[in-house]
Amino acid sequence: MAGVLDSVNQRTQLVGQNRLELLLFNLGDAQLYGINVFKVKEVLQCPPLNEIPKRNPVIRGVAHIRGGTIPIMDLKQATGRAPLEDIQNCFVIITEYNRSTQGFLVKGVERIINMNWGDIHPPPRGAGRENYLTAVTDVDGKLVEIIDVEKVLAEVSPLPSDVSEKAIEEAQEEISVSKHILIADDSSIARKQIQKVVEALGVKTTVKKDGKEALEYLTHLVEDGKDPYKEILMVISDIEMPEMDGYTFTAEVRANPALKDLHIVLHTSLSGVFNEAMVKKVGANDFLAKFHPDELAKRVNDRMKELVGYVE
Incomplete structure (x- = not known):
């Protein structure tokens, strides 16, 4: 256990081709x-928790860690089950x-x-729309x-999702009616958030659940004799899928x-210098950390202005 806890920070720096560490x-x-x-960022034995008034029941309290105050969410309770017990022996x-920084209370770390x-x-089709999974895998059988996690956070502490009137006014009608935006994200909540922003600007969307689905969609456009560059305003893609x-x-x-001329924005809850370096390495046009409606709207509006030769 100690080895796992001690190595987390170092291992977050590892880079792989279509790889991840869980x-x-x-x-x-x-x-x-x-x-x-x-x-x-860190894994630790559950520290003493302080109650906060009128808290969401999922938030078991706040902890003072490394000079900051962090909300601690019971991940078992957040996914619709009974709260964890004996939390002083949890992690x-x-x-x-x-x-934002938050802590997730779990029983044990493997x-x-x-x-x-x-x-x-992706989760099995029979899992239903309201499940709390983005993916499944097999480890040692x-x-x-x-x-x-984005669904959990949206339920416990919802982020503003409305676009400002100014952003809507800046949308370029001649582009918004003729092109659509391809969205790739494995989180149902994230897909809905992005769709709400884009469609508020008057732009239609096509939604896919991961990079493989999105690439297959683009490939089929080409096979059907269509020019993706003329069909698609831009691609907004998650990183983790x-x-x-x-x-x-x-x-x-x-x-x-x-496909090489498509405008791609990587839109992710991951943050840090590492991601910006990887964006340049793979050739994406831009990187945006989730989730700020007006910042996302600005990326869309900037792209529309670029295509119509808009000059401020």
């Missing part, structure tokens, strides 16, 4: 769960999502494994479930002569 944990039963190590996974995104798959991540998707698009 920190495996449990919520008090035999089921294993995984979280991308790139989102993990907290400190993470950074969507420019180990870190290195995997290929191709071995990470055991099913590992990857929780849709089952089957094919956003980095690999972008690299595949740039390697295809019929």
